[in-house]
Amino acid sequence: MTGWQLRQLPTTATPFLRITDAIAAAVPGCNFTDLLAAGAIPDPYFGANETQLQDIELSDWLYQCQFDVSAADLAQGQWFLRADGLDTFCEVRLNGVLIGETDNMFVPWSFALAGALQVGRNQLELTFRSPILRARPLQQAAGLIYPAENDKSDDKLSVFVRKAPCHFGWDWGPRFVSSGIWRPITLQCVPLGRIVDSHAQVVSLSDTEAQLLIGAEVELPDGAGTDLQLELRCDLLNLCQSIAVTPQAGRQTLQFAVSVDNPQLWWPAGFGDAFLYPFELTLRAGATAATTPAAQAIDVQALPVGIRQIEVINEPDADGVCFYLKVNGVPVFCKGANYIPADAFPARVSKARLDAEFAAVTAAGMNMLRVWGGGYYQDEYFYQLADQHGVLIWQDFMFACSLYPATEEFLANVQCEASANIRRLRRHPSVALWCGNNEVDMAISWWDWPAKFGYSDTQWQQLKQDYHRLFGELLPALMQQLDPTSFYLRSSPQGFWEDNADHIGNQHYWGVWHGEAPFSEFARRVPRFMTEYGFQSFPLPQSFERFLAPADWDLQADAFKVHQKHPRGNQLIRSYMQGEYAAPADFKALTYLSQVQQAQGMRQAFEAHRKAMPFCMGTLYWQLNDTWPAASWSGIDYFGQWKALHYQAKRSFAPQLLVFSASDSAVDEAGHLQLQLVSDSRLPLTATLQLQLLDFDGQVLWQQQQQFQVQPLCSETIWQGQPLVTAPARSVLQARLFSCQSSGQSSWQPSEQEGAEPQLLAEQLWYFVPPLAQQLTVGTPEIQWLRQGNQLQLTLHSKVLLRQLWLAVTLADNPALVWNFSDNFVDLLPGQARSVTLDVTGFTDAQCQQLMASLSCYSIADTTGTH
Numbered sequence: 001m002t003g004w005q006l007r008q009l010p011t012t013a014t015p016f017l018r019i020t021d022a023i024a025a026a027v028p029g030c031n032f033t034d035l036l037a038a039g040a041i042p043d044p045y046f047g048a049n050e051t052q053l054q055d056i057e058l059s060d061w062l063y064q065c066q067f068d069v070s071a072a073d074l075a076q077g078q079w080f081l082r083a084d085g086l087d088t089f090c091e092v093r094l095n096g097v098l099i100g101e102t103d104n105m106f107v108p109w110s111f112a113l114a115g116a117l118q119v120g121r122n123q124l125e126l127t128f129r130s131p132i133l134r135a136r137p138l139q140q141a142a143g144l145i146y147p148a149e150n151d152k153s154d155d156k157l158s159v160f161v162r163k164a165p166c167h168f169g170w171d172w173g174p175r176f177v178s179s180g181i182w183r184p185i186t187l188q189c190v191p192l193g194r195i196v197d198s199h200a201q202v203v204s205l206s207d208t209e210a211q212l213l214i215g216a217e218v219e220l221p222d223g224a225g226t227d228l229q230l231e232l233r234c235d236l237l238n239l240c241q242s243i244a245v246t247p248q249a250g251r252q253t254l255q256f257a258v259s260v261d262n263p264q265l266w267w268p269a270g271f272g273d274a275f276l277y278p279f280e281l282t283l284r285a286g287a288t289a290a291t292t293p294a295a296q297a298i299d300v301q302a303l304p305v306g307i308r309q310i311e312v313i314n315e316p317d318a319d320g321v322c323f324y325l326k327v328n329g330v331p332v333f334c335k336g337a338n339y340i341p342a343d344a345f346p347a348r349v350s351k352a353r354l355d356a357e358f359a360a361v362t363a364a365g366m367n368m369l370r371v372w373g374g375g376y377y378q379d380e381y382f383y384q385l386a387d388q389h390g391v392l393i394w395q396d397f398m399f400a401c402s403l404y405p406a407t408e409e410f411l412a413n414v415q416c417e418a419s420a421n422i423r424r425l426r427r428h429p430s431v432a433l434w435c436g437n438n439e440v441d442m443a444i445s446w447w448d449w450p451a452k453f454g455y456s457d458t459q460w461q462q463l464k465q466d467y468h469r470l471f472g473e474l475l476p477a478l479m480q481q482l483d484p485t486s487f488y489l490r491s492s493p494q495g496f497w498e499d500n501a502d503h504i505g506n507q508h509y510w511g512v513w514h515g516e517a518p519f520s521e522f523a524r525r526v527p528r529f530m531t532e533y534g535f536q537s538f539p540l541p542q543s544f545e546r547f548l549a550p551a552d553w554d555l556q557a558d559a560f561k562v563h564q565k566h567p568r569g570n571q572l573i574r575s576y577m578q579g580e581y582a583a584p585a586d587f588k589a590l591t592y593l594s595q596v597q598q599a600q601g602m603r604q605a606f607e608a609h610r611k612a613m614p615f616c617m618g619t620l621y622w623q624l625n626d627t628w629p630a631a632s633w634s635g636i637d638y639f640g641q642w643k644a645l646h647y648q649a650k651r652s653f654a655p656q657l658l659v660f661s662a663s664d665s666a667v668d669e670a671g672h673l674q675l676q677l678v679s680d681s682r683l684p685l686t687a688t689l690q691l692q693l694l695d696f697d698g699q700v701l702w703q704q705q706q707q708f709q710v711q712p713l714c715s716e717t718i719w720q721g722q723p724l725v726t727a728p729a730r731s732v733l734q735a736r737l738f739s740c741q742s743s744g745q746s747s748w749q750p751s752e753q754e755g756a757e758p759q760l761l762a763e764q765l766w767y768f769v770p771p772l773a774q775q776l777t778v779g780t781p782e783i784q785w786l787r788q789g790n791q792l793q794l795t796l797h798s799k800v801l802l803r804q805l806w807l808a809v810t811l812a813d814n815p816a817l818v819w820n821f822s823d824n825f826v827d828l829l830p831g832q833a834r835s836v837t838l839d840v841t842g843f844t845d846a847q848c849q850q851l852m853a854s855l856s857c858y859s860i861a862d863t864t865g866t867h
Contacts, residue, residue: 001065001124001185001187002065002067003066004024004025004026004027004063004064004065005024005063005064005065006022006023006024006025006035006061006062006064007022007062007064008020008031008060008062009061009062009127010059011059011060011130011133013130013132014058015055015058016055017059018041018056019035019038023035023038024038025063026347027180027184027185028085028180028181028183028185028347029180029181029347030087030178030179030182030345030347031061031128031178031179032053032176032178033345033347034180035056041053041056044174044176045174045547045628045629045638046547046548047547047549047562048558048562050175050562051562053176054175056176056177056178057131057132057176058130058132060127061179062125062126062127062128063125063126063127063128063180064123064126065124066121066124067121067124067187068120068121068122069120069122070119071119073189074118074119076189076191077189077190078189078190078191078221078222079113079188079189079190080110080111080112080187080189081094081110081111081113081124081185081186081188082108082110082185082186082187083102083110083111083185084109084184084185085105085184086102086109086128086181086182087105087178088103088104088105088128088179089128089130089161090102090127090128090129091126091127091129092111092124092125093124093125093126093127094122094124094125095123096123097115099111099113099116103162103413104162104413104416105163105164105376106162106376106377106398107416107417107420108183108420108424110188113187126181128179128180129179131157131161131163131177132157132177134161135157135158135160135161136155136157138157139157139160142160144453145453146402146403146404146405146453147403147447147449148165148168148402149401149402149447150170150374150400150402151168151402152168153168153169158402159402159405160410162398162413162414162417163177164341164346164374164376164398165373165374165375165398165399165401166340166375166627169565170374171565172340172565172566172623172626172630172634173340173341173344173565173628173630174344174562174627176344178344178345180347182346183379191298192220192283192285192298193218193219193221193245193283193285194218194283194298194299195217195218195230195299196218197215197216197423198214198215198217198281198303198427199214199215199303199423199427200212200213200214200279200303200305200427201213201214202307202308202485205263205265205307205308205309208261209260209261210259211257211259212257212258212259212305213255213258214256214258214303215253215254215256216230216253216255216256216281217251217252217253217254218245218252218253219250220245220247220248220252221249222249226247227285227286228244228247228284229242229244229245229284230282230283230284231281231282231283231284232258232279232280232281233279233280233281234278234279234305236277236278237260237277239258241258242284243256245283260307263307264277265307265308265328266307266308266390266429267308267328268327268332268367268391269365269367269389269390269391270390270655271327271332271390271680272682274388274389274430275306275307276304276305276429277305277307278302278304279302279303279304279305280301280302280303281300281301282299283297283300284296284298285298304384304387305429306387306428308327309327309329310325310326310327310392310432310433310487311325311326312432312433312487312489313325314487314489314494314505319503319528319615320503320504321495321504321505321528322505322528323494323506323528323529323617324528324529324614324617325617327392330682330713331614331713332367333610333617333619333680333713334367334368334392334529334617334618334619334620335365335366335367335368335618335619336361336366336368336369336370336391336392336619336620336621336624337369337621337622337623337624338369338370338531338532338620338621338623339369339378340372340375340623340624340625340626341376341627342354342625342626343627343628344627344628346376349379351381353640354381354382355385356640357625358385358389358391360642360820361391363650363822364646364649364650364653365650365654365655366391366649366653367391368393368620369386369393369394370393370394370396370620371395371396372400372438372623373397373400373437373438374398374401374438375398375627376398377395377398377421377424377425380424383425383428383430383431384428386428386430386431387428391430392430392432393428393430393431393432394432394433394435394531395432395434395435396434396435396438396492397418397421397435397437398417399438399440399471400437400438400439400440401438401439401443402440402443403463403464403466404470406466411469411474414470414475415478418474418475418478419482422478422479422482426482426486431486432486432487433486433487433488434475434479434483434486434487434488434489435488435489435490435492436471436488436489436490436491437471437490438491438492439492439493439508440467440471441490441491441493442491442493442496442508444464444467445496445499446496446498446499471490472490475488476488476490489506492508492532493508493531493532494506494507495528497509497525500525502525502526502527503527503528504528505528505529506529507527507529507530507531508530508531508532509530510533511525512535512601512605513534513535513536513572513633516572519535519576519600519601520604522602522605523604523661526609526615526616527616528615528617529616529618530605530609530618530619530620530621532620532622533602533621535576535597535602536572536573536594536598536631536632536633537591537594537595537597537598537599537631537632537633537643537644537645538590538595538631539591539629539630539631539639539641540592540637540641540808541587541591542810542815543637543638543639543641544591545815546629546639547629553587555570555574563628563629563631564630564631565630566631576597577593577594577597579770579772580597580770580771580772581593581597581772581860582772582863582864583864584863584864585863585864585865589862589864592806593860593863595643595644595825596825598643598644598645599643599644599645599647599825600804602621602648603652606619606649606652606653607652607657607659610657610659610678610715611657611661611676611678611715612715613713613715614715621635621649623635625638635649639816639818641820642820642824644806644824644825647823647824648825650823651823654762655679655681656679656680656681656687656710656737656762657677657678657679657762657764658675658676658677658678658762659676659678659764660673660674660675660733660765661673661674662674672720672722673720673722673723673733673766675689675719675735676715676717676718677710677714677716677717677762678714678715679712679713679714681710681713682712683712684709684711685709685710685739685740686707686708686709686739686740687710687738687739687740687761688706688707688737688738688758689705689706689707689708689718689719689735689737690703690704690705690736690737690738691703691704691719691721691723691735692733693725693732693733693734694731694732694829694830695727695730695732696731696732696774696775696777696800696830697799697800697830698799698800698829698830698831698832701731702723702724704721707740719735728768729768729769731767731768732767732801732827732829733768734765734829735763735765735766736760736762737760737761737763738758738761739758739759739761740758765827774803776861777800777801778859778861778862779798779800779802779859780798780857781796781805781828782796782797782798783795783796783797783855785852787840787845787848790839790840790841791837791839792837792838792840792848792851792852793835794835794836794838795833795834795835796828796834796836798828799830799831800830801827801828801829802828802857802861803827803859803860804826805825805826805827805828805857806824806825807821807836807855808855808856808858809838809852809856810851810854811850811851811854812854820838821836821837822836822837823836824836
């Protein structure tokens, strides 16, 4: 279906019309993006334009297209309109006949077209009603305001609309209450039948055998034939099975029992290959034996199967209540981040953007993402990438930070939504667990909603009963029915930071940032599994150029404030800098230092969580990505630019990590230090530790070396000492861990092996005073570069310490291109070469020359503007 058009339908609440005639519409898309493409509105993301576009939510919108159907087409079978995503209240008409109505953004819809589809020209019309106007009567009938504090309106209508909660505003995103066809919509003809669902369940698993149960749901139209077979194939296993399909209209479930000898398992990233068996289901007709040449394939569905077992261990233990994942019997320390909608207008999220995001996730050593409950269930391609990359998915249902109605109509709507998405996602080996909501248990205990919203005791008790019906009864019952082997958690977190309940289950720790606690609290407040924590930063200047005019590069500018959704955000970023960094000289210095501060502060959390293994078994920071250009907690900005945080996460999430800390007595005057090694490897290895005390000009003041065995899945102290430091403001302690090769029975230290280059497994630096007190020198690194295939390799040298060296390049003829180095915001030690790479796939040598000519370098010493 092509040639879509959009019309604005005024309502009694519409302030004025944005368009009076039809405009071209892109499907998938939404009313905002279509209005933008037609020039009817300014870029919603630029400057303060968000504030000018709030009236759009008060109109109804009509999407129309025409298509032709021949008599031969019509006679082929039963026709359906499949709509994977309609946002949200929609009436669907074909040739003036109402064929269906929708009320849930998260549900894929299918409408039978019998009686409405005709030979020749057909007109399809989808009328989207204003979510605001549809929800207001529901709010009035409820007789109270629900506590949806992130809903940026007075009447908090978002709870009545099964639509991405963040579309109504959040503390990192805009308010754009959109309408439209946000996922593909297609015509489907079902001549004899179709496969509507398939998934695999691991019944039992051992080293030598896996028993699988593969289920498929088949739908047959009226008048289905008697000779239908469902075939299951996996050429890799030389497997082919078939089952006769009962010839009756409607849906039926068929199951195959499959045994796999010596199975290759699906593992999370860093623990093994994310192996997928290529199963395929085919519905055949026309022959009694499905494998004969006469058997016609009438529908085919691929089913990649990852053979794995995931257990979530959440039970009392000697330290409280544990929370960790075991995959194929192996405890997995989960490293990753929270994932929010990648765009306020989700149809703009392309496969290329998802490819880039998962490449960044993999590069950073992550093995888990949490799909947070204030957005939407991600597209199928997202989960396919997670399967392929070995990225575990913590999947929230789409409820966050509010209580919700529990009318029969609302619960039926949620049942439809949850059933559809459980069935869709249970086929993915990456989906590790489900969670009912984000932070509502914590909110009930700590957010003082009765006082804020004026609830009577009766109202408050009813709201909590409604909460239990939804999250304590409906959702767990659906999980038990549809995906009984997966773990369901009612609400995240289980332990509340306000209670100091770090020993209980999973935790969201916001004492740093919201509670204004110092970064050092990350080391003190270590939970069993950290599901949220974070700190804000600004994008860098090359990103600001794309959404703010230079005149608005000011924290006090109105347009700047539109892109800072946290009421204290700018003030908190600046206040945390005091006492740690010198005052930034200009806007560039401020944005740069905000990222350095974010990365170095979060590094303390990464290290504290990892070294506390196995007490702590997960660290998912807030947040991986942005939904629009803004100041936020993200490690990757809206345009795909890696911030200092993402580079630090890559270093901190490496398989082997070294962590310096002051020993228990170490704020003592003697200055004792200890060094801990964390290894996520399932195999032991022999390694050499090299320690050096350097001054900021590269002079070696002290050094030590030792070799030892690294145990699998360990966190252990490998060194304690007291290096003599006479000039703490100009000294740094460097620890490097090298792998040791073996030849026969002997092993060697890095300095002793002829003709071999030992692998650097981990590196860590310890500074004795904060940056503000460090005697840093302004310097420019020497850089040699060469092109090797699709990579530019840069080798950096410096005669002085350059702290948090930021490298930036741009291509003059395409300044919007984003360039992410293999490493950045590095501490370049004097006299020690460091290499970084840049992907230049598809670029000419001349363009590479331009990139290197544009290269700029910036470090902490440059931020004061005194040089």
